[in-house]
Amino acid sequence: MENTSRHGGPAPEPAAEFTNIIQEVLTAAEETYGTEDLEYHLERALAFVKRHPELKDWLESQVISLIDSPREGVVELVSFLMHDLHWEAVREAIIERVRHPKGDVSNIRLHEAMLDAFSDSWRDRDLYTRFS
Template identity: 45%
Template sequence: MDLALHLIHQHPTHRPRFESVLISLLNPIKGGTTELITYLMHDLRWSVVQNAIARHLATPANVSYPRQYAAMLDAFTDTWRDRDMYRRYNPDRGAHTH
């Protein structure tokens, strides 16, 4: 996930494409999607992605999705509850790897 974040930071002119790709992952939600989006969005905080998640949360396509969308939205906050799972966001765990 660090590699994906690094790639995004290295290519800011591709942001609209990255946003589109991330939004396309919101439905259907496949394995690893929630973790990838939360990890990236805790750093990037892109409002376009945040708004897309909120729209999907309002009208979820699957009964299991609201919990995952809520977890994704939580990553946009400084108090993201799962941030301590990742070294990048938890100084107690070391530096910059998952």
């Protein structure tokens, strides 16, 4: 994730903090096998987003950029955030990737998993203390 806005200008001031939180999520996902250790970092990401509603457009663009490279931790992060936030722009971006996959078509299943998080009956919700 780069520190620029989707309009090409400089990223908002708290960008470094959010970027660090995202990196912590991705690092924790690579080092752990369950959601128990990951949830702390996911909660930090969600708390940051909720503390900065004025950054919603920028944050949406950052989340959308993550869905294009669904490495370890991205599905969990996007799913966790979107189950709570239900951002329509992110949902539409995921639907677009499912309908018109780019690159590795095996990512469709990962995108479908992210899309499932928008549902009240998200099948992975019980993996997280916040939603169980």
